Amino acid sequence: MSESSRRCAGCGRSAPKAKLIRFTAREGSLVHAPSAPGRGAYTCPRLQCFERALSRRAFSRALKATVRVDPGLRRLYTEADG
Numbered sequence: 001m002s003e004s005s006r007r008c009a010g011c012g013r014s015a016p017k018a019k020l021i022r023f024t025a026r027e028g029s030l031v032h033a034p035s036a037p038g039r040g041a042y043t044c045p046r047l048q049c050f051e052r053a054l055s056r057r058a059f060s061r062a063l064k065a066t067v068r069v070d071p072g073l074r075r076l077y078t079e080a081d082g
Helices: 047-055 058-063 071-081
Strands: 005-007 014-016 021-026 029-032 041-043
Touching (some): 021 071, 041 058, 047 071
Antiparallel strands (some): 005 014, 021 041
8 A cells, every 4th residue: 555645835746745744724823743633734844845835825725724834843944954
């Protein structure tokens, strides 16, 4: 059985879920949620993809809700590099 894939909200590339960073909306804010229930939005583990999804409002579109994005979420990408 093959692993399910998802599309990056930043670059549009499809990848296995395990290789992407998952976000959900909680109380109007974007939160990192690897296994929370509900609709999710995914990005590649590259800061460039996060920034592009942010600038294109792709998180709000994917989650079908307007979300505030905490700039501190960028640390998920810088920590992944090091």
